[in-house]
Amino acid sequence: MERRERADAARNRQAILRAAEELLRRHPPEQVSVERVAAAAGVGKGTVFHRFGSRSGLMLELMTERARELEQAVAEGPPPLGPGAEPIERLLAFFAAVAALAARNGNLMAAHEHAMVTRKAAEQPREANPIYLFWHRHVSGLISEGRPDVDAEQIAHMLLGTLHMEPIASQLRAGEYERTAAGFAVLVKGLLSGGGG
Structure with missing residues (x-):
């Protein structure tokens, strides 16, 4: 169970980073909010804050x-x-x-x-x-x-x-x-x- 949770967390981390990078390619930096990154990564906003703090x-x-x-x-x-x-x-x-x-x-x-x-x-x-x-x-x-x-x-x-x-x-x-x-x-x-x- 714990190993699966760690794997999910690692997958979420990579999905969030990829989503942020892709959004930054297409939009000005000030338009790349935590909300937009979370939506593009398919995770909740709380997951982004939990993993990265801000x-x-x-x-x-x-x-x-x-x-x-x-x-x-x-x-x-x-x-x-x-x-x-x-x-x-x-x-x-x-x-x-x-x-x-x-x-x-x-x-x-x-x-x-x-x-x-x-x-x-x-x-x-x-x-x-x-x-x-x-x-x-x-x-x-x-x-x-x-x-x-x-x-x-x-x-x-x-x-x-x-x-x-x-x-x-x-x-x-x-x-x-x-x-x-x-x-x-x-x-x-x-x-x-x-x-x-």
Whole structure:
């Protein structure tokens, strides 16, 4: 009985995530509500809330699934994205990959951002979400390695924060990531090629 309930829960989870993803392909993020996702997944609204806690929880889970592949490449993949390359090469590869990921999942990122902005005050801030924490730790570590003379943590926040600026976010939603990747490349080269250790 318990095994069947676990299997049902896993099936429901996948159905909810697939429904949310499909709705995000066809509708603006602000139109993808928990109610619409539940109806499309064939489950009750309470099931979505029970499994994900909130709309922002659902969007975070979808984002986490999309970001997991990038995290694995960063942690274990071949250089320059993975270990073994110089900090500057790894940062260039990382920001190019993040820009491409954002462009491929434009509506999902917009929905996640919308959910974060409209979440209840009791929910975690953006800076506490696992994706952001991993990205920030990775970027600040590489900056610190390449430029031990600068405030790597602050600069990492500044670089990652640009992804949420509306002009950049709208380009990424439109699938235009080459310009963003090129801009990150200029910033990273200027930072890690200039002065310091």
